[in-house]
Amino acid sequence: MSRRTKIIVTLGPATQDEDTIGRLIDLGANVFRLNMSHAKHAWAAEMTRLVRRQASDRGVHVAVLFDLTGPSIRTGEVEKPYQLAIGDLVEFRREGTKPTIPISTTVNYAGMMDDVSEGSTLVVDNGTLLMQIQSRQDDRIICECKNAGELGSRRHINLPGTRLNLPAMTDKDRNDLALAIECEADYIAGSFVRDAAHVHEIRRAIEALEGTAQVVAKIEDQEAVRNIDAIIQASDVIMIARGDLGIEVAFEELPLLQRRIVKRCHELSRRVIVATQLLESMIQNPTPTRAEVTDCSNAVYEEADALMLSGETSVGKHPLRCVDALIRIASRIERSGGMGYGQGVLLREERQKTARAAVTLVDSMPDARLVVLTRRGVLANHTAMLRPRTREFYAFTPSEIVCRQLAISRNVRALRLPFAASIDETIKRAAALLIERGHITPGTPMVIVSDILSDHIAANSIILHHA
Structure with a gap:
């Protein structure tokens, strides 16, 4: 995967047949979004099944995101x-x-x-x-x-600027969330999140149903902006939902808010999605406007983890062309560099400091590959937030769920691998798998960062290994 930026595609009438879903995966879609504001339960369950089957047929890890309606x-x-x-x-x-x-x-x-x-x-x-x-x-x-x-x-x-006393979740949201857990959703997005308490309520509801989905907090109003630090720290992923946010704030402030939130997500080591109207004109037209190309380019240059298409792929006339256009823009802009917000990550944990050392090492070795061994995906996300320059970044985990939950993480290719009793044996297996799949050749230097259990000891480590 030469492209670092991940692509989220919203499914709808224009993309609901299985062949189209498979073609979207072939193009490079990483996550499929189901908008529960419009989706019926039977349809959402069927879409999840089709995505899983098409991803399995291709041997790739593609995630499903259920987007709750929220208290609109x-x-x-x-x-x-x-x-x-x-x-x-x-x-x-x-x-x-x-x-x-x-x-x-x-x-x-x-x-x-x-x-x-x-x-x-x-x-x-x-x-x-x-x-x-x-x-x-x-x-x-x-x-x-x-x-x-x-x-x-x-x-x-x-109601711009008005403090609304709406609940974090409606009865409809709770019913939709139960379906999402039943479908083993990878992410659940909470709409109109206004403070950290709302995020905690969604997470408790997921845990009560014994779900494993991660929480995406959608930033859509001024109150959320005021509470942004607390919301970022309470969430797994932030979505800058520019449609409602652009109505709630003066439109000339929106680009500055987007950049500020992206930067703060980097500093606090949380993944971030830029969403809404990226290629809006392509709902009707086969090519984007030049303003849309520039808008998408800015989000890529800011090094957001993922960009999300909504109406462009759910009801638009050219869903495949939209994904292709976004991939072309992202791939080109990535070659020109980025804002460098990864240098500003606040290193508060030992794992983050270990990840920083590994990124510094791999960036100093042009031919090296970055490998993370992780059970829950936490170390992989910490490493990804540092925005390593290498395009070859692999995360090995024994969990299929963790592989899918890394689908939003920028520049990470997740591979499933059962871990051995010793870290040395696990590294040998990882190298063999990369060689088998043609990602590396024998002798390729690998910078391996790990926090997995080895000989009953959990230790942060960096290992330089030649395949």
């Missing part, structure tokens, strides 16, 4: 879409109440009226409609429309 606020059903003009008044009311003005719809969050303030901004349908709250009552609010547009059923509502 949506409008109710309307008989037909309202055509709104500037200055029109729109009523949002609690379910079960009657309208008081001609343009009226319900909302699914009864507490919204208690959370908002008069004069605040309300955004509908990902920025399609901008409104200002004119009056607030116990069971409804009246807003003035600031631009013309259409208001349909079940449209998403954002």
Whole structure:
């Protein structure tokens, strides 16, 4: 794998047949995302089965990410879409109440009226409609429309700058999470995570069901940004979900926020995904805009672990071309270097310091390969966060689950290998497997970093071995 940046593909009507899934894996997709905001349980279970089968047929480790809907606020059903003009008044009311003005719809969050303030901004349908709250009552609010547009059923509502008292997980999320655990999901993404307590709640729910999935925290509002350090440390992976985040903050601030969060994830040694509208125009068009190419390039240059495609591959006309385009961009930009945030990782554990020494050694040896021996993937992730310059970075683990959970980690190729009683024998097996698969030739220098148990002793070690 010459490409370091991992690719996450969202499945949907455009990519749900087994042949297309196999072709996406052949192109280089590392993770498949199932968006539970739209997915039925039977469909999600079938997609997981198809991904697993196609990956197994190819002998590769591909992960599945279940993305929970989260506590999103949506409008109710309307008989037909309202055509709104500037200055029109729109009523949002609690379910079960009657309208008081001609343009009226319900909302699914009864507490919204208690959370908002008069004069605040309300955004509908990902920025399609901008409104200002004119009056607030116990069971409804009246807003003035600031631009013309259409208001349909079940449209998403954002309230930039408003502290919402929504739960971390809804009943739907808990049902979807149970399915994810049943399907042995590798990652579960929590939407609209606002603080570390929300992450802990999701993790407890996973553990209660005896799941092994890692937690992805989606950063989507200003409160999450304010609590970013605590959220990063509570999570396994951070996703910068730029769709909602770009509505919640001034759009000119979004590139700076993205860079700041990516850098902080590096410093705190957490993997990070950049998501949303990477190649949005390719939902319809066969090639990306030049602005999209530059946007994707920036994320690669910032050395994010993974980039995620959403509508481009779930409902777009050119899903395979989208993945190919993203891989071409990533591969080219990686050759020009990166921001170097890996140099700023805060080395707080002995394992991290050992990993730093191994990376320094392998980077000083142009022909060397970096190998990590790890049972749970922790050391491999610590090493990956240091952003070694070598393109040949292998993580050996006896666990199939750990192999899949390394699918998001930048530059890591995970290989399953039963560990021997002694570390020397394990190293011999690892070298033999790399030679057998054509990754190295006999005599290739290997810098091996390990924290596995050897002769009943757990020790951090660095070994220079020639295959």
